Amino acid sequence: MFGLIMAGGKGKRFWPKSRERHPKQLLKIFGDKTMIQKTVARLKPAIPEERIFVVSTEAQMSLLQKQLSGLPAKNFIIEPKGKNTAPCIGLAALFMERIDPEGVMAVFPADHLITNDAAFLKTLKVGAKVAAESGSLVTLGIEPTYPATAYGYIQFKEELGKLDGIEIFKVKTFAEKPNLPTAERFLSSGDFLWNSGVFIWKIKTILAAIEEYLPHLYDGLLDIRQAIGTKKEAETINRVYCQIKSISIDYGVMEHAEDVVVLKGAFGWNDLGSWDEVYKLHDKDENDNVLLGTHLVKDSRGCLIDAPKKCVALLGVDNLVVVDTDDAILICPRERAQEVQEIVEIAHRKKLHHLL
Amino acid sequence: MFGLIMAGGKGKRFWPKSRERHPKQLLKIFGDKTMIQKTVARLKPAIPEERIFVVSTEAQMSLLQKQLSGLPAKNFIIEPKGKNTAPCIGLAALFMERIDPEGVMAVFPADHLITNDAAFLKTLKVGAKVAAESGSLVTLGIEPTYPATAYGYIQFKEELGKLDGIEIFKVKTFAEKPNLPTAERFLSSGDFLWNSGVFIWKIKTILAAIEEYLPHLYDGLLDIRQAIGTKKEAETINRVYCQIKSISIDYGVMEHAEDVVVLKGAFGWNDLGSWDEVYKLHDKDENDNVLLGTHLVKDSRGCLIDAPKKCVALLGVDNLVVVDTDDAILICPRERAQEVQEIVEIAHRKKLHHLL
Numbered sequence: 001m002f003g004l005i006m007a008g009g010k011g012k013r014f015w016p017k018s019r020e021r022h023p024k025q026l027l028k029i030f031g032d033k034t035m036i037q038k039t040v041a042r043l044k045p046a047i048p049e050e051r052i053f054v055v056s057t058e059a060q061m062s063l064l065q066k067q068l069s070g071l072p073a074k075n076f077i078i079e080p081k082g083k084n085t086a087p088c089i090g091l092a093a094l095f096m097e098r099i100d101p102e103g104v105m106a107v108f109p110a111d112h113l114i115t116n117d118a119a120f121l122k123t124l125k126v127g128a129k130v131a132a133e134s135g136s137l138v139t140l141g142i143e144p145t146y147p148a149t150a151y152g153y154i155q156f157k158e159e160l161g162k163l164d165g166i167e168i169f170k171v172k173t174f175a176e177k178p179n180l181p182t183a184e185r186f187l188s189s190g191d192f193l194w195n196s197g198v199f200i201w202k203i204k205t206i207l208a209a210i211e212e213y214l215p216h217l218y219d220g221l222l223d224i225r226q227a228i229g230t231k232k233e234a235e236t237i238n239r240v241y242c243q244i245k246s247i248s249i250d251y252g253v254m255e256h257a258e259d260v261v262v263l264k265g266a267f268g269w270n271d272l273g274s275w276d277e278v279y280k281l282h283d284k285d286e287n288d289n290v291l292l293g294t295h296l297v298k299d300s301r302g303c304l305i306d307a308p309k310k311c312v313a314l315l316g317v318d319n320l321v322v323v324d325t326d327d328a329i330l331i332c333p334r335e336r337a338q339e340v341q342e343i344v345e346i347a348h349r350k351k352l353h354h355l356l
Numbered sequence: 357m358f359g360l361i362m363a364g365g366k367g368k369r370f371w372p373k374s375r376e377r378h379p380k381q382l383l384k385i386f387g388d389k390t391m392i393q394k395t396v397a398r399l400k401p402a403i404p405e406e407r408i409f410v411v412s413t414e415a416q417m418s419l420l421q422k423q424l425s426g427l428p429a430k431n432f433i434i435e436p437k438g439k440n441t442a443p444c445i446g447l448a449a450l451f452m453e454r455i456d457p458e459g460v461m462a463v464f465p466a467d468h469l470i471t472n473d474a475a476f477l478k479t480l481k482v483g484a485k486v487a488a489e490s491g492s493l494v495t496l497g498i499e500p501t502y503p504a505t506a507y508g509y510i511q512f513k514e515e516l517g518k519l520d521g522i523e524i525f526k527v528k529t530f531a532e533k534p535n536l537p538t539a540e541r542f543l544s545s546g547d548f549l550w551n552s553g554v555f556i557w558k559i560k561t562i563l564a565a566i567e568e569y570l571p572h573l574y575d576g577l578l579d580i581r582q583a584i585g586t587k588k589e590a591e592t593i594n595r596v597y598c599q600i601k602s603i604s605i606d607y608g609v610m611e612h613a614e615d616v617v618v619l620k621g622a623f624g625w626n627d628l629g630s631w632d633e634v635y636k637l638h639d640k641d642e643n644d645n646v647l648l649g650t651h652l653v654k655d656s657r658g659c660l661i662d663a664p665k666k667c668v669a670l671l672g673v674d675n676l677v678v679v680d681t682d683d684a685i686l687i688c689p690r691e692r693a694q695e696v697q698e699i700v701e702i703a704h705r706k707k708l709h710h711l712l
Contacts, residue, residue, distance in 0.1 A: 016669065296702045296711075298695075307685070311711055313372065313699045315688035320673070322687060329663070331678060331687060332671035339654075343669045346652045355652075355667055 001128050002103050002203070003047040004092045005039055007056040007064060007110035008082045012341040013274050016328035017306070020356050025110035026063050030278055035111040037067055042117050043108070046124055053095060054110075055079055055088050078234075080241040086252040087244050089199075090210050090221045091237070094228060097203045104128050105206065107199040107249075113281070115268030123265045126166045127200040130261060137209065137254060138200040139171065141193025141262040142269045147183035150273045150338070152176055152195035152250065154262050155186075171260040174250050193262060196269050199249065206253075213256045220244050275321045275330075276337040279304040293324075304334065328355055357484050358459050358559070359403040360448045361395055363412040363420060363466035364438045368697040369630050372684035373662065376712050381466035382419050386634055390423055391467040398473050399464070402480055409451060410466075411435055411444050434590075436597040442608040443600050445555075446566050446577045447593070450584060453559045460484050461562065463555040463605075469637070471624030479621045482522045483556040486617060493565065493610060494556040495527065497549025497618040498625045503539035506629050506694070508532055508551035508606065510618050511542075527616040530606050549618060552625050555605065562609075569612045576600050631677045631686075632693040635660040649680075660690065684711055 011023030018024050025036040033041065036054075043052060049070045055077045056064055065076055077092055089107055096105055106124060114120050127138045141154045156169035174195065178186060186192035201209075211218040220240035227236035254260055270277060282290040282304075289297060293307040300314040307324035314320070321337050323330040330340065347355045367379030374380050381392040389397065392410075399408060405426045411433045412420055421432055433448055445463055452461055462480060470476050479496060487494045497510045512525035530551065534542060542548035557565075567574040576596035583592035610616055626633060638646040638660075645653060649663040656670040663680035670676070677693050679686040686696065703711045 016667075294708070296699045296706070296708075298698055298702060311372075311684040311703075311708065313684060313686045313688075313696075315686070315695060315699055316692040317676070317687055317689065320687070322685070324685060328667040328669060329678070329680060329685060330669045330671070331673055331676070332669075333673065336672040339671060340669075342654055343652045343671055346654060347667075350652070352650070352652075352667065 001047050001051065002096045002100075002105045003043050003052040004089065004096075004105060004107045005036065005052065005054045005110045006085060006088055006107065007036055007054050007060065008079065008088065009109075009111055011111070012344045013338060015340050015344050016325045016330050016355070017323055021059055022063070023060070023111075024272070026060065026067065029111075029272055030113055030281060034067055035113070035272070036064065038113070039108060039110055040068055040071070042114060042120060043124075046121050046128075047106070050075070051099075053077060053092050055092055057082060078237075080238045083241060083244055083246040085249040086210065086214060086247045087217055087220075087241065089206060089249050090214075090217055091224065093203050093207055094221060094225050097207070098228065101203060103203050104132050105201060105203050107197075109197040109271070111272065112197065113268075113270045113272050115270075117267075120265070120267035120269075122164060123166055123263055123267060124198075124200070126163045126168075127198075127263050129163065130168060130263070131200045131202055131205070134261075135202060135205050135259065137205060137257050137260045139254070139260065139262045140196045140198040140200075140265045141169075142196050142265050144187055144192065144194050147180060147187045148194065149177060149180055149183050151271065153178065153183075153186050153192045154195050155189075155192050156262050157191070160261060167264040169262050169264065171254075171262050174255045193264060194269070195250070196265060197271070199254075209253050209257050214247065214252045217244050217247075217252075274337040275304060275306075275323065275340070276334045278306075279321070279334055302334065357403050357407065358452045358456075358461045359399050359408040360445065360452075360461060360463045361392065361399075361408065361410045361466045362441060362444055362463065363392055363410050363416065364435065364444065365465075365467050367467070368700045369694060371696050371700050372681045372686050372711070373679055377415055378419070379416070379467075380628070382416065382423065385467075385628055386469055386637060391469070391628070392420065393423055395464060395466055395468070396424055396427070398470060398476060399480075402477050402484075403462070406431070407455075409433055409448050411448055413438060434593075436594045439597060439600060439602040441605040442566070442570060442603045443573060443576075443597065445562060445605050446570075446573055447580065449559050449563055450577060450581050453563070454584065457559060459559050460488050461557060461559050463553075465553040465627070467628065468553065469624075469626045469628050471626075473623070476621070476623035476625075478520060479522055479619055479623060480554075480556070482519045482524075483554075483619050485519065486524060486619070487556045487558055487561070490617075491558060491561050491615065493561060493613050493616045495610070495616065495618045496552045496554040496556075496621045497525075498552050498621050500543055500548065500550050503536060503543045504550065505533060505536055505539050507627065509534065509539075509542050509548045510551050511545075511548050512618050513547070516617060523620040525618050525620065527610075527618050530611045549620060550625070551606070552621060553627070555610075565609050565613050570603065570608045573600050573603075573608075630693040631660060631662075631679065631696070632690045634662075635677070635690055658690065 009023045011018035053075045131138045153175040155172040157172040160168045288302045290304045294311040296313040299316045302319040305312045305322045319334045365379045367374035409431045483494045509531040511528040513528040516524045583589045644658045646660045650667040652669040655672045658675040661668045661678045
């Protein structure tokens with residue numbers, strides 16, 4: 001099995017800690033390793049480091065290589081530009097097929113949190129087995145616990161079986177992030193799972209699916225396949241990336257493909273989409289506060305402080321997020337934490353480039 | 357006329373900007389001069405710098421001398437320990453009488469804001485004239501504009517006359533900081549003024565009053581008077597300060613004295629008692645915010661940001677005070693800004709001495 005970690009996230013939702021050159025996957029958002037270090041550490045029992053690939057842009061490469069020093073240098077693949085997940089997956093598949101064209105490829109977001117690594121690895125192995133034996137496109141779904149509007153959903157139909165205790169279903173449809181009434185309907189229907197963004201398939205299977213559903217991308221990949229290992233490699237990748245359109249693997253392939261299955265995973269998955277999610281995952285003190293760093297707090301409840309270098313004094317405030325960095329402080333209600341991107345937009349408009 | 361600036365304030369209410377060694381009078385709380393620099397600048401047209409004295413503790417002396425480099429070094433009087441205003445005034449009177457025993461002495465807090473200097477100087481001159489000619493203890497009162505609970509009050513009785521357009525009344529009583537119903541009663545009665553903390557009297561008059569109403573303090577002053585200018589000066593002041601009790605001039609003298617008058621002042625006085633007062637004095641932007649420093653603000657109203665070195669991002673918060681310094685950030689609702697002292701108490705209890 002090969003692993004592909006997609007590390008292209010911009011991470012605006014964790015501003016001011018995340019910046020264009022320091023997106024979420026490169027940060028210690030939760031715990032004492034960065035998100036991508038956690039991701040690699042989680043995979044290592046199932047996939048040797050020599051078979052773990054990371055795709056990202058030039059700007060993040062030096063930091064990625066520093067943080068993931070156990071991975072071979074050649075396993076860091078540079079995209080000239082983010083074009084969503086389909087081109088990224090196709091490009092990585094070309095590098096992997098040169099090593100083992102019969103291999104299975106598992107795709108992971110770089111910046112999600114998983115709290116039960118053992119359960120995750122078991123699910124991953126079942127997924128790899130299904131992908132190898134059936135030639136299906138395999139996805140990992142998560143049983144939803146609330147009507148989330150920040151996640152994509154997967155609707156399943158008949159159960160195909162159970163392997164190692166893990167239920168396997170045929171996929172009916174993929175649904176993008178819903179509004180709240182729709183999410184509530186999904187939850188009560190009982191046949192929807194959250195889309196974890198983890199996919200498993202044979203290299204041959206996904207390339208064939210791209211050929212069928214995204215022929216323009218496939219043409220580009222054929223050019224790249226010929227150029228890999230030659231002097232023209234970088235130039236060809238650049239040219240192809242200028243021509244292809246930006247499209248997700250969900251929208252470009254998964255929604256159209258026939259043979260798609262979903263495994264019902266239960267491994268404490270969270271995409272850590274905002275500071276509010278970070279708050280919810282931490283243990284709270286007796287006033288429901290999460291206080292990371294020195295603090296002086298009176299009559300304040302439900303707050304998250306992330307301020308490693310400065311003492312934060314809260315007096316009479318509730319449910320606030322306070323994040324302090326060397327050059328900026330964010331203060332907002334937890335329930336509006338997902339709007340932090342709009343602060344980044346204001347910084348753009350004000351041309352405060354050092355804050356982006 | 358001599359001027360005495362009492363610079364003993366602890367300034368906990370402006371934490372984290374104010375600290376034990378950097379209390380409010382030494383800070384630029386409003387505008388681009390420190391509060392005590394503003395105080396001296398205001399007095400200079402009426403009192404030459406050679407006649408302006410500053411009393412404070414050892415800990416603040418070097419910073420005071422640096423900020424007030426125009427004053428002679430001998431005009432900085434060190435109190436071994438703060439013992440409230442009565443001992444401070446008595447001690448300063450001893451230094452002044454050596455220069456001119458017939459002189460008039462005016463006493464000023466170091467850290468109040470006055471917006472109309474010309475009106476203030478006119479009132480001060482009238483006060484000096486009344487004090488010199490009548491031998492009264494003269495106070496400056498301020499016509500109250502709202503039922504303040506943070507100020508002391510002066511109740512007046514019959515009008516004694518008018519000088520240069522300034523009304524002069526005989527004082528009936530002094531009242532300490534009232535609760536709100538009492539403050540409302542004071543306001544509606546029409547015969548109460550705010551106590552500005554400015555006093556004017558002949559040196560002889562105040563020393564005689566101390567002799568009469570605070571005989572124990574007066575005995576100590578007699579010892580100090582003999583020691584001033586000798587090797588025993590510092591030792592004697594230390595010894596006397598260990599023995600005398602802490603008492604304000606209002607409570608120890610003014611409330612008991614017979615011949616006390618009050619001038620009705622109108623010179624834009626504000627004691628700048630909290631960050632909320634600072635907010636109220638500043639011009640506001642279109643969302644009623646006062647934003648000092650770089651900021652990124654969305655859906656936020658009525659906030660004060662004082663953060664000269666850092667970008668503060670506010671999203672969806674109202675009526676907050678945010679003050680950033682090198683080692684601490686304060687966040688509290690404006691209406692609770694006067695409770696900031698309790699944050700300082702918590703820092704004490706947590707033994708975070710670097711934050712005090």
